[in-house]
Amino acid sequence: MAALTKADLSEKLHEELGLNKREVKDIVELFFDEIRTALESGNQVKISGFGNFDLRDKSERPGRNPKTGEEIPISARRVVTFRPGQKLKQRVEQYAGTVK
Amino acid sequence: MTKSELIEVLSRKQSQLAYKDIELAVKTILEYMSSSLSNGERIEIRGFGSFSLHYRPARSGRNPKSGEPVSLPAKYVPHFKPGKELRERVNNRFNPITN
Numbered sequence: 173m174a175a176l177t178k179a180d181l182s183e184k185l186h187e188e189l190g191l192n193k194r195e196v197k198d199i200v201e202l203f204f205d206e207i208r209t210a211l212e213s214g215n216q217v218k219i220s221g222f223g224n225f226d227l228r229d230k231s232e233r234p235g236r237n238p239k240t241g242e243e244i245p246i247s248a249r250r251v252v253t254f255r256p257g258q259k260l261k262q263r264v265e266q267y268a269g270t271v272k
Numbered sequence: 273m274t275k276s277e278l279i280e281v282l283s284r285k286q287s288q289l290a291y292k293d294i295e296l297a298v299k300t301i302l303e304y305m306s307s308s309l310s311n312g313e314r315i316e317i318r319g320f321g322s323f324s325l326h327y328r329p330a331r332s333g334r335n336p337k338s339g340e341p342v343s344l345p346a347k348y349v350p351h352f353k354p355g356k357e358l359r360e361r362v363n364n365r366f367n368p369i370t371n
Contacts, residue, residue, distance in 0.1 A: 175314035204320045210273040212361045250366035254352030263310040265347045
């Protein structure tokens with residue numbers, strides 16, 4: 173089965189809320205945009221029932237070019253991590269099939 | 273930022289819509305994402321990232337209180353991989369010189 177996309181989310185909002193296609197597309201775009209903007213500004217995002225988007229600052233560490241074997245340092249960076257909430261973890265745990 | 277703060281920001285930016293509609297839209301998006309993942313389906317949001325399930329094989333653990341061994345069944349856990357744009361935007365602000 174194909175992955176869920178922004179187009180699927182818009183379609184769902186259109187069906188369930190009866191808002192027009194322009195409005196639901198804007199809401200879906202803004203939803204992800206605002207989460208991205210908060211993270212970009214250094215703020216954690218906590219969505220209860222779903223999970224938290226956290227920021228972690230990593231210091232420089234040694235790395236290697238996998239092709240040439242040459243040693244090159246991996247620079248210090250800030251990364252986003254996702255910690256699923258209890259409710260989402262429990263729902264996913266009950267999934268017994270194979271991943272599509 | 274919390275879910276209610278996110279709803280407030282969206283509602284300010286979509287002021288032609290009722291607050292209730294924005295609130296319901298956010299809840300519907302999150303519920304659809306959760307139920308898709310719970311059915312083993314991936315989520316791919318361009319410029320943001322993708323959500324998928326990672327398999328954790330069965331293992332034996334211990335009850336931390338009694339020390340009794342317990343067998344923990346295999347399960348899936350949600351996983352998020354940030355997309356290129358999100359990775360770059362988060363790091364550029366933090367590391368303006370090297371990027």
